[in-house]
Amino acid sequence: MQDTQSSKRKSVILKLMSKHKITLQYLAKNISIVIGLVLIWRGIWYVLDGLDKWLFDGSHTWTALIGIIIGLIILYLPDRYLKEIEKL
DSSP, X not given: OHXXXXXXXXXXXXXXXXXXXXXXXXXXXXXHXXXXXXXXXXXXXXXXXXXXXXXXXXXOHHHHHHHHHHHHHHHHTTTTSOGGGGGO
């Protein structure tokens, strides 16, 4: 009796694992997504540094404060509360 339940569990686990195989294509797709996101953020960072130099003579204080305010507004607008900040 114990052996049949154990074998049934093993077969269910094997079926679940076979559905989620990590293939080279899967890894390449996810790594390319991560690299793309990092490159986008890198570009945004350089653009914002350029704006700091151009508008504020390299002072990051004003753009940091403006960024915090815009970030809070973006988090607030969809749900009308700042529950996302609780996770920090």
